[in-house]
Amino acid sequence: MQIRRKCSAAQLLLLVCASSLSAEDLLVTSLPPGRYGGDLVVAERSEPKVLNPVIAVDSLSREVIGLMMADLVHINRESQRTEPALARSVDISEGGRRFIVHLRRGLRFSDGHPFDADDVLFSFQVYLDENIHSPQRDLLIIGGKPVSLTKQDQYTVAFAFAQPYGPGERLFDGFPILPRHLLIGPYKEGKLNKSWGLNMTAGEFAGLGPFRYKEYVPGQRLVVERNPYYWKQDSARQRLPYLNRIIFEYVGNEDAQVLRFQSGDADIISRISAANFETLSKQANGVRRLIDAGPSLEYTFLFFNLNDLSNKSLPQIESKQGWFRDLSFRRAVSMLIDRQSIDRLVYAGRAAPISTHVTPGNKLWASSRVTPVSRSLETARSLLASAGFSWNAGGKLIDGAGRPVGFSIVTNTGNNERLQMATMIQQDLEQAGITVRVVSLEFRSLLDRLMTTFNYEACVLGLASGDVDPGSEMSVWPSDGSTHLWDLSKSGLKSGWQMEIDHLMASQMRSTDRAERKRMYDRVQELIAGNLPIIPLVSPDVLAGAKAKLKNFSPAVLLPYVLWNIEELYWSEQ
Amino acid sequence: MIRFLSRRVLHAFVILLLISVLSFVFFQFAPGSYTDAMRLDARVSAETESAWRTMYGLDQSVLTKYFRWMRSVLRGDFGFSFAYGIPVSSLLWPRIRNTLLLTSVALLVSWSAALGIGALTVVRRSRAVESVIRSSMALLLSIPDLLIALLLLLFALRTGLFPVGGMASLGTAHTVIAHTKDVALHLVLPALALALLSLPLLVRHVQAAVRESMCAPFVQAARAHGIPAGRLWLAYILPAAANPLISLFGYSVGGLLSSSLLVEVIMGWPGLGPLLLESIFSRDVHVVIGTTVLSALFLIAGNLVADLLLYAVDPRIRWEQ
Secondary structure: OHHHHHHHHHHHHHHHHHHHHHOOOOEEOOOOOOOOOOEEEEEEOOOOOEOOOOOOOOHHHHHHHHHHOOOOEEEOOOOOOEEEOOEEEEEEEHHHOEEEEEEOOOOEOOOOOEOOHHHHHHHHHHHHOOOOOOOOHHHHEEOOEEOEEEEEEOOEEEEEOOOOOOOHHHHHOOOOOOOHHHHHHHHHOOOHHHOOEOOOOHHHOOOOOOEEEEEEEOOOEEEEEEOOOOOEEOOOOOEOOOOOEEEEEEOOOHHHHHHHHHHOOOOEEEOOOHHHHHHHHHOOOOOEEEEEEEEOOEEEEEEEOOOOOOOOOOHHHHHHHHHHHOHHHHHHHHHHOOHHHHHHHHOOOOEEEOOOOOOOOOOOOOOOOOOOOOOOHHHHHHHHHHOOOEEOOOOOEEOOOOOEOEEEEEEEOOOHHHHHHHHHHHHHHHOOOOEEEEEEEOHHHHHHHHHHHOOOOEEEEEEEOOOOOHHHHOOOOOOOOOOOHHHOOOOOOOOHHHHHHHHHHHHHHHOOOHHHHHHHHHHHHHHHHHHOOOEEOEEEEEEEEEEOOEEOOOOOOOOOOOOOOHHHOEEOOO | OHHHHHHHHHHHHHHHHHHHHHHHHHHHHOOOOHHHHHHHOOOOOHHHHHHHHHHOOOOOOHHHHHHHHHHHHHOOOOOEOOOOOOEHHHHHHHHHHHHHHHHHHHHHHHHHHHHHHHHHHHHHOOHHHHHHHHHHHHHHHHOOHHHHHHHHHHHHHHHOOOOOOOOOOOOOOOOHHHHHHHHHHHHHHHHHHHHHHHHHHHHHHHHHHHHHHHOOHHHHHHHHOOOOHHHHHHHHHHHHHHHHHHHHHHHHHHHHHHHHHHHHHHHOOOOHHHHHHHHHHHOOHHHHHHHHHHHHHHHHHHHHHHHHHHHHHOHHHHHHO
16 A cells, blocks of 8 residues: 555656656746737738748848747847847856857647757757858857857757857857758758758748748748747737738739738838838828838948959059048048938938948947037038148049049949939039949949959948847958958958957957947947948938737837737737 | 641750850859859858859859759759759749730730721721720830839729739639639739730731731722622631731730730739849849740740641641741
């Protein structure tokens, strides 16, 4: 009898242990409860190309993948700070060299298969594989060495870095965890790059995101459906997401996107021009809600060709580089540009004039010490005069050798705002006697000139940071960065301020002290605003809209602008 | 007949081969490549971009690239799409069906309308009718293609009678009949746009051909013999007018196909047009070449059908063969 009682107690203990082990460690949010049901139709200009996060490069593919997969730590697009996701917690030790990631227990992929440390190890093995060439791989090379992973137990993984990593756990956002049980086969066969194309079936896919792949109709739509195993709950312990399906309709262009939204065929619209935003706002009628989320992380700018052209046989451009390299000339050009008018006329007041690359949309890192540039024709003229320029009888600016000063600005066709900005700059500079020609080129042709042939004089372009952290700008500001557009030739002729930027950017990546990093990045912003390797213009606002019945719709300035909290969206009535 | 047909097929094959070679060569001259945009991605280093170029064979010679592509054509893949990461054939086939559906309906509508309008003006000989038709055709000819498509879209938006683009509504495909009705409703405006684009040219040719055959001596003689109007039209005028119109038919297939690419893009019809446009901009070379060759194939097929019809209708051609 006593033995039997002992057995029963042991069985009970085992049962409790087993149930506690298999219990789902769900993330309970503070979100007030919503209601289940309904579909969400999103009209998109292009269709997603692949659903494989390891090789996806286009933004829409990544956006759709983001709905179906999850990362260890996630950046909240509203607060711009990190929050736990698949990792319940992360312990950082050894001065920022070692991250111990504690995973949530009992979670399941969208096909019902359990998730554990092996999936994490497999995912990072794939991202780091040199034969796969994942675009994310470079982010995992820290201090010249790849991140190394060790499994400590079924739900604990240790990440070791060769040097302290400044952005810390932000690294994990953007590395969706792959289902080992589905992809280990294709990976071993060397076919992982060809897996999860749009020709796959729903059964071939599994993820840890709020939705899972349902179907793709070529050229028409992609449908994802609710993941019944999703690991987040609202405050009433209702499992998220609320919506049944998300339907991405491919409509081809922005005008068609607007028409679909106007006709009610699409529920959400984003990435629209200020002109379309104004039109839609006037017709909103309480049925639709248009939201201006404020300045984005995109910075538009004018820059001059500062590349070393000695091997390029471009004497005409080379002869003008003397002006472009002259800081007084660049400052004068910057002072001549009327950014307020650009904001008012090109963006209908829905942009922010900027004087450095960190826009007001970046809540955490924008420096208050960088002063805004205001237009001053007089100051510009005196700057030019002090740099040896003068004006001829016709009022045209001439340099010390008597050559009239003029250059061409290239920009890309298909982006009306940039073309209008270039035209406005042309008119602004005309007032100081500088002749500007505006040339629009098809985007790839433009990139070819900017990055390969260097056959251009000046260019108006925009870049959008992927994150608010300075780490996301590492390819732009250090002189060896692959997007150091104004001087990709790496001529070795580094100025003092550029060397200082190189040093500061490298140092902030190694520092784990947030205040120290901020100080360093503030100094980078001051150096950029003072030395103008680029002439910052404006940062356009994030403009979006949705049907008024869609609740929790809250566009953010970080990509993806509108679907970042997709699990929280719900319809107020069916 | 078989000799005639085989000779035409052989010509078609040579033309397709030449088109594929020229497309490859011309695409080489286009500045930029698929991987260029990756360099604006903050995550991607120059080394990774270079590795992608090697992976896709973008650093190889034109000749090597062409022969690699030809090998994949023989396998039925038509190359590999860099952007989609799948064989081009699996991108093309579903879209070809949609493009063919649109162009076939537009062809039917435009030719029916052109024959009706053309014949009406010649038969009625009313100055008022003729001037209305002439003015309408001149107006259609002068309006840019883009504007016609946009006006039709605006009409759909304002009236709500037709869907604003796309090919099928969500949640209507419960039965085959419902789905067919839905697709037909979506088809009206793009097909109408295409038909309107080609109508002025067709009407003009139909008028000229009918007028010419009506004035032919054998038609005058038949009329003088008191042959009834119906028989006169069916047995004499239309067969005589058919010859130039059949030749025009072959060309109109090609014309409609090229116009359909534009209409598809504007009206969101999921055919080859949007895919081609996006592939050109992203320099997805195999998709561009595949679409070009397929479009050429349709044009050649249209002309082949026209040749066969001419062979059947015109005894002089049979005699020449």
